[in-house]
Amino acid sequence: MKxxxxxxxxxxxxxNINAYYFESLDEVEKEIHRIIPLKASVGIGNSQTLKKIDLSEKLRVRGNVVFDKTTAINKQEARELSKKAILADWYISGTNAISRDGHIVNIDHTGNRVAAMIYGPEKVIVVIGINKIADSLSAAIDRAKNTAAIQNAKRAGHTPPCIELKKCIDCRSKDRVCNHLVIIEGQVDKDRFKVFIVNERVGF
Known part of the structure; x- marks a missing residue:
């Protein structure tokens, strides 16, 4: 694995993407607090990995302005927070898979998360557990479709066919959560995007 x-x-x-290795999520959290200025606004992508360390609340308590749609009390507020997150100074998210060759693969329901990764925030941090490293681009896409999307649909209370079938069938269900398949192949600015790889099996 190493x-x-x-x-x-x-x-x-x-x-053109900087990546770093950490032994634990605690180390990741400390590094995030170290490099993000107190005055910076921070957008947060819906991520089980980040929820495990309660990152949104900890950044908010220390003084950052945080835009996290999962804290919204209704759909309208969630949409507004998603828009503000795209314009934040920093954006932090998980990801569905990374290939050994360095492709960052995500499947999104509404697309707000991948939109912020691609363009908007001046700085982006993606936190990923070792369980999300795939041998190839095709394996990374397979993981996003047949592991992450299914678990995310179930978590969100949607009922597309993949939950029962335990595999993607490229359905047209109204409950489909895999509307945007995005492959990030690189960055123009090498200082914009950071990937934090943690030696834990975390997230979907």
Whole structure:
């Protein structure tokens, strides 16, 4: 596994993306607090990995302005928070998979998360557990479709066919959560995007 992580970090660097290895989520949290200024606004993507360390609340308590749609009390507020997150100074999210070659793969329901990753915030941090490293781009897409999307649909209370079938069938269900398949292959600005790889099996 260590060889895979080293390969991912190397291949992300070739794509103008800086990646770093951490032994634990506690270390990731400390680094996030270290590098994000107190005056910065922070958008948060819906991520089980970030929820595990209660990142939104901790950033808010220390003084950051935080835009996290999962804290909204209704759909309208969630939409407004999503829009504000795209315009935040920093954006922090999980991801569905990363290939050994450095492709960052995500499937989104509404697209707000991938939109912020691609464009808007000046700085982006993606936190990923070692369980999300895939051998190839096709394997990363497979993981996003047949692992992450199914678990996210179930978590959100949707009932697309994949939940019962335990595989993606490219359905047209109104409960489909995989509306946007996005592959990030690189960055123009190498200082914009950071990937934090943590030696834990976390998130979907």
């Amino acid at each position: 060889t895979d992580i080293e390969a991912v970090i190397h291949n992300l660097a070739l794509r």
